[in-house]
Amino acid sequence: MQLIQTYKTLNDNVKVDLIPYVKDYMEQNPEVEILIGCDSQNRKRETIYAIVIGLYKPGKGAHVLYSRLTTTRIKIKENSTRLLNEVWYSVEVAERIKNELGIIATWIDVDINQDEQYKSNVALSNALGLVKGMGYNVRWKNSPGIEDRTPLMCYAADSLVK
DSSP, rough: OOOOEEEEEETTTEEHHHHHHHHHHHOOOOOOOOEEEEEEEEEEEEEEEEEEEEEEEEEEEEEEEEEHHHHHHOOOGHHHHHHHHHHHHHHHHHHHHHHOOOOOOSEEEEEESSTTSSSSGGHHHHHHHHHHTHHHHOOEEEETTTTTTTOOHHHHHHHHHH
């Protein structure tokens, strides 16, 4: 996996270097929670991933940073690989923030449904094991506390890959 250095702000598409930006933002807003998520979509011969970081002020909303990554298309039969790549990209960003700033992400949001009627369900146990095993809190579609909803950062990432 490649390490993404440059992100953009969602509100005005300004390029920012992730670590200095998050550090400055957190110093000015110590109450902020960090939410991380990723979504992907296959197009022709490529898979596009959108990795998002929400600097969330409880009750006030999130300042969102994002990056897009394009790779060789992952075949539909390998859907769980693509979904686990989404999870890994999120964990990779959380680890970078933790290692460089000493700040632990509040949530990692995964775009996987626990309902067995959805194909993404096959990757749920692996995704939860990966995120929890790395020491992070995880939310997924219809998880306790967000029933009938998509986790916030997955929703944001979804809009960036369409």
